[in-house]
Amino acid sequence: MSQLERWLAFQNCRRDCERLGLLSFSEVMIRRAPPAEQVPLIFSRAFYQRWLDVITARSPELNTLSSAEYVPLAAKFTQLDRRLISINANRVKANARERRELVQTTSARTGEVGFLQRILKQKRPRASVRKILAEIPNLLFRLKPCLMMSPLSVSLFLDPDRIQFDIVIFDEASQIFPEYALGPLLRAGQAVIAGDSKQLPPTSFFKGMQDGDGEEDDEEAQASDAREYESILNAAAAVLSPDREFYLTWHYRSKHESLIDFSRRNFYESRLATFPSSRQATAVSFEYVADAVYYGGKGKPRNNPIEAERVATLVEDYVRKNPGRSVGVITMSEAQQDCIRAAIEQRTMLDSTLASLLNEDRPDGFFVKNIENVQGDERDAIFLSIGYGKWEDGRARMLFGPINRDGGGRRLNVAITRAREHVTVVSSLLPEEIRLADTASEGARLLQAYLSYARSASLAGVVSNTDTDDSLVEAVAQALEARGHLIQRQVGLSEYHIDLAVRDPENPDRFLLGIECDSENYTSGETVRAREWLRADVLKSLGWRLYRLWSADWIRDPAKALEALERAMTQTDAEEPVMPAAEEEEASPASEPESNEEEPPDVTSAAESGPLPGLSYFAAAQNLTLPGGTDTLYGEYQHNAIARAEFVDSLVRTEGPVAIPTVAVRLCRAAGLSRAGKQIQRIADASIALLSNAGRVKEKGGFLWLDGMEDPPARIPAPGEEPRAIEQIAPEELEKVVYAVLRNGIGMRLEELTAETARVLGYGTTGSAIRERIEAAIGSLEYDNQIHNFNGQLRTFETV
Numbered sequence: 001m002s003q004l005e006r007w008l009a010f011q012n013c014r015r016d017c018e019r020l021g022l023l024s025f026s027e028v029m030i031r032r033a034p035p036a037e038q039v040p041l042i043f044s045r046a047f048y049q050r051w052l053d054v055i056t057a058r059s060p061e062l063n064t065l066s067s068a069e070y071v072p073l074a075a076k077f078t079q080l081d082r083r084l085i086s087i088n089a090n091r092v093k094a095n096a097r098e099r100r101e102l103v104q105t106t107s108a109r110t111g112e113v114g115f116l117q118r119i120l121k122q123k124r125p126r127a128s129v130r131k132i133l134a135e136i137p138n139l140l141f142r143l144k145p146c147l148m149m150s151p152l153s154v155s156l157f158l159d160p161d162r163i164q165f166d167i168v169i170f171d172e173a174s175q176i177f178p179e180y181a182l183g184p185l186l187r188a189g190q191a192v193i194a195g196d197s198k199q200l201p202p203t204s205f206f207k208g209m210q211d212g213d214g215e216e217d218d219e220e221a222q223a224s225d226a227r228e229y230e231s232i233l234n235a236a237a238a239v240l241s242p243d244r245e246f247y248l249t250w251h252y253r254s255k256h257e258s259l260i261d262f263s264r265r266n267f268y269e270s271r272l273a274t275f276p277s278s279r280q281a282t283a284v285s286f287e288y289v290a291d292a293v294y295y296g297g298k299g300k301p302r303n304n305p306i307e308a309e310r311v312a313t314l315v316e317d318y319v320r321k322n323p324g325r326s327v328g329v330i331t332m333s334e335a336q337q338d339c340i341r342a343a344i345e346q347r348t349m350l351d352s353t354l355a356s357l358l359n360e361d362r363p364d365g366f367f368v369k370n371i372e373n374v375q376g377d378e379r380d381a382i383f384l385s386i387g388y389g390k391w392e393d394g395r396a397r398m399l400f401g402p403i404n405r406d407g408g409g410r411r412l413n414v415a416i417t418r419a420r421e422h423v424t425v426v427s428s429l430l431p432e433e434i435r436l437a438d439t440a441s442e443g444a445r446l447l448q449a450y451l452s453y454a455r456s457a458s459l460a461g462v463v464s465n466t467d468t469d470d471s472l473v474e475a476v477a478q479a480l481e482a483r484g485h486l487i488q489r490q491v492g493l494s495e496y497h498i499d500l501a502v503r504d505p506e507n508p509d510r511f512l513l514g515i516e517c518d519s520e521n522y523t524s525g526e527t528v529r530a531r532e533w534l535r536a537d538v539l540k541s542l543g544w545r546l547y548r549l550w551s552a553d554w555i556r557d558p559a560k561a562l563e564a565l566e567r568a569m570t571q572t573d574a575e576e577p578v579m580p581a582a583e584e585e586e587a588s589p590a591s592e593p594e595s596n597e598e599e600p601p602d603v604t605s606a607a608e609s610g611p612l613p614g615l616s617y618f619a620a621a622q623n624l625t626l627p628g629g630t631d632t633l634y635g636e637y638q639h640n641a642i643a644r645a646e647f648v649d650s651l652v653r654t655e656g657p658v659a660i661p662t663v664a665v666r667l668c669r670a671a672g673l674s675r676a677g678k679q680i681q682r683i684a685d686a687s688i689a690l691l692s693n694a695g696r697v698k699e700k701g702g703f704l705w706l707d708g709m710e711d712p713p714a715r716i717p718a719p720g721e722e723p724r725a726i727e728q729i730a731p732e733e734l735e736k737v738v739y740a741v742l743r744n745g746i747g748m749r750l751e752e753l754t755a756e757t758a759r760v761l762g763y764g765t766t767g768s769a770i771r772e773r774i775e776a777a778i779g780s781l782e783y784d785n786q787i788h789n790f791n792g793q794l795r796t797f798e799t800v
Contacts, residue, residue: 052555067550078533086785093783099142112139134159151176155183163187170194172376173233177202181232195233198267199414200375201407202231249273252538253378255421256283257493262453264494266446267413275535276492278543281509283422286451286458287314292428294389296397303339304387307428311385312343314424318381319357319366326364328379330371330415333401336387337370344368363750371402371411374418382419386451389428396429398439400447408443416450425454470519472551473499479562485569496535497521498544502569512569514544518551545571611716612760614740618715618724621654626670633671633683644687648704649696657703657712657730663688703730714740716760723762726770734777735786737761742787743796753778753794 017026025046029039056062115135119125125132133140140147140163149157151170160183168188170176173195185191237245249272254260256277264272277283292306311329319327329344331337348355358366367377390396398404402411416423434448477487477500486503491514500515516522525531536546547568553561611617624647626632632643644667651666652658664684668676676684688704691697698705705712714736717723729737741757754774758766778794781787787796 062552065552066556067548067553070550071548074532077528081529081533089783089785096145099145112136130157130159133157134162137162137164151180151184154187155180158187160187165189167192170232173236174199174201174231175375176232178230178232178235193233193236195231197233197237198263198410200372200410201234247271250538251275252541253420254283254417255542258282258284258457259419259421259423260417261493262450263413263417266449267409270494272494273496274492274494275496275538275542276498276544278511278514278539278545279509280488280503280511282457283419284454284457285422285424286454287424287426288430288455289389289426289428292389294387294391294396294428296388296391296399301335301339302333303335304385304389304428305339305343307385307387307389307426308336308339308343311340311383311426312347314426315344315358315383316347316354318383319354322381323357325380325421327358327366327381327383328374328377328418329368329383329385330374330418331368331385332371332387332403332415334370334372336385337368340385341368371415375414378418378420380419380421382423384415384423384425386425386427386429386447390433396433396435398435398441398444400441400444403443403447404439404441405443408441409446412443412446412450423454425451427451431455470499470517470521472519472554473517475558476500476515476517476549476554476565479558480565483562483566496524498539511544513565514539514546515549515565516546517549612740614743615714615716615737615760617718618721619654621651621666624650624654624666624670626667629671630673633667633673633680641686641690644683645690645694648684648687649691652691652697652704652706656697656709657700657705657733659703659728659730660684660688660699662728663704701731705730712736717762721762726761726763726773729761729773731773731777731780734773735781738774738777739781739786739796742794750775750778750794 014023014026017023025043029042034042112135116132116139119127119132127135147165165184165188167190168184169192170181170184171194173181173193174197175195251260251264251272251274254274256279257274258277260272260274264270264274287310289304289307289310292304292310294302294304296302315327315329319325329337329340331340344358348358360366364379367374367379369377388396388400400408402408429451431448431451434444434451436445436448473489477489480487480500480502486505488501488503488511489499491498491501491511498514499517499519499521501511502513502515504510504512522531525535527534539546545568547565549561549565553564626647627643628635628640632640635641647667647670648663651663661681664676664681667684667687668674668680673680688697688699692699696707698707712730712733714733716737726734737760738753738757741760742753754771755766757774757777758770763770778787782789782794785797787794
């Protein structure tokens with residue numbers, strides 16, 4: 001009887017399969033008789049395969065789509081897109097240069113050009129800057145299409161009746177008073193007002209405290225009396241329609257998401273897109289100073305000396321262990337700023353090495369600032385001193401200076417987002433010691449929350465997402481885990497994340513590889529540029545090695561895709577596994593500058609081992625003479641003019657590009673004379689004109705070039721030879737020398753590159769003229785997108 005019931009149930013199931021169109025599937029299962037637990041998996045695979053067949057039938061190109069076809073196409077797009085950006089930058093530069101050259105070649109003695117020439121000839125201009133600029137409103141923008149000025153400088157120096165802008169752009173607009181912005185706005189046809197409403201507004205908090213009569217010492221009264229003003233950013237937001245507002249959502253200053261995650265969630269409504277770090281550990285640490293005392297109250301200094309000493313110790317330890325990193329200290333009050341500065345200065349006076357490490361004068365140098373004047377600054381490491389703590393009676397008052405008042409949260413936001421790589425919060429208060437019941441301050445609430453965040457991050461690190469609802473990502477993760485790899489899913493704290501990351505079993509704080517699938521996360525890129533290379537560039541700058549896994553490859557042959565993945569895990573950094581475009585490969589970061597403790601090199605000539613790659617020794621036309629001497633020099637016959645022209649032609653062929661004033665000097669010496677006067681200069685000019693008309697030479701930027709020469713040689717003096725004067729080196733040649741020096745050094749600070757270039761050029765000392773010319777060449781290379789500045793380090797694009 002039981003067998004009959006099973007038979008009837010089987011027949012009913014078979015009829016249901018027939019009704020649902022699954023009769024053929026059921027017949028196959030009956031014939032093959034697989035284990036019962038495998039039937040659902042077999043059905044799922046068959047179902048999705050049929051579904052895929054339907055999709056590919058509608059889009060036949062999917063049948064042939066594979067990484068072998070797509071990766072070279074994407075790499076070609078990346079190459080061309082980067083080139084387009086470079087071309088556009090060069091086009092802007094060329095347009096500006098063309099406008100300047102047009103003015104510089106004008107010989108007019110009247111009008112705006114004539115007026116400016118007369119002013120430049122005066123040792124001390126007899127007109128004010130405002131008057132001078134008012135007289136050259138058209139020439140000004142031909143010479144300088146873009147002016148960078150403060151709002152008050154615009155009002156002070158530019159006459160609104162004579163000078164108008166096509167567009168005015170306000171940066172850090174949250175710091176600009178509306179009345180200060182009126183001057184530029186009245187001079188502009190349109191405006192772009194850029195700023196962060198979650199950062200500092202215009203304020204006079206500490207200024208009001210300094211300008212007071214000293215009778216008021218109560219912190220709470222001072223906080224309530226401090227004035228905060230509406231900015232031009234607030235004013236513009238109030239009158240503009242929502243469709244005129246645009247938000248920048250990418251954040252990549254912070255090299256670890258933990259540095260920005262608190263602000264992202266508490267100030268930016270989680271709209272800010274951040275990029276995950278290749279390190280798992282947090283970049284936020286918490287230092288509690290249990291025995292500190294805050295000296296507050298009437299007649300007290302309102303500082304925390306014990307905490308200040310702890311900050312000084314932490315800073316000293318950090319810079320000694322990380323000499324190449326930039327450091328800053330931020331305080332919650334001006335009094336604590338002065339206290340920490342005094343503690344650090346006491347140490348630097350006793351230790352010259354520490355003093356050099358904490359040099360404030362160099363670019364990206366050390367600083368100690370309070371939260372009212374730190375906006376716009378950023379450093380690799382930031383030490384944030386809370387300062388406020390328990391008073392001498394053992395009780396903590398809920399008085400936090402500018403943090404307590406309206407807008408205090410914005411001040412906190414500025415302070416906690418200044419670090420690129422690490423922030424250390426130094427506090428004499430624990431989060432639970434801030435009694436929110438005793439204060440209505442929103443700033444105090446956020447301060448307590450941030451201290452809790454910093455302490456928890458310091459103890460346990462920041463945990464990223466662990467789950468994924470993407471079936472492709474999960475299938476890849478399970479397959480890799482089955483092979484023994486340690487996998488972390490959805491690495492990242494914001495909406496954008498790395499789908500999968502492979503942990504290094506020997507270093508749990510490091511990821512071997514980041515895996516991006518062409519899943520929903522990949523398609524979230526709003527532009528092809530962002531999707532194909534821009535996001536990858538940001539991630540690579542954060543230390544990631546990336547691998548792009550294509551779903552088409554996985555569906556066709558999962559085993560082969562897994563093998564490719566495992567090969568990528570073992571590749572070195574030089575074997576970049578993503579988008580292997582030959583012209584767009586990433587190089588390792590620039591090396592740190594070598595120690596200055598080595599014996600200084602000979603600065604009078606280039607190294608005796610030979611010039612650097614890309615450079616050659618300068619060969620002067622030593623034996624070049626003018627046949628006939630002075631008779632040929634002053635002769636008025638045609639053969640004399642031809643002989644002089646041939647001399648100049650030989651000079652340019654040997655030494656070109658040659659500074660035009662040098663031609664007259666060399667003609668003079670070749671004829672046996674010692675001084676070139678105006679007559680010889682006219683003779684030289686005539687010879688140059690004769691050659692120029694014959695198409696043999698050309699004038700360019702005050703130098704004489706051989707016709708057809710576009711790429712000048714980069715030459716330096718041979719050992720023992722005198723260097724050329726800096727004015728005798730063409731800007732293009734100087735740029736090539738700078739480029740060769742920088743390429744050879746991999747990466748240099750500005751002052752290092754300037755000094756090394758001067759040394760290679762044979763200058764024993766670097767005067768202001770030499771420094772200005774070299775720095776101008778560096779600026780031109782940056783403008784040409786041949787070199788770039790990364791965190792204060794200059795590098796060629798070859799080394800990126």
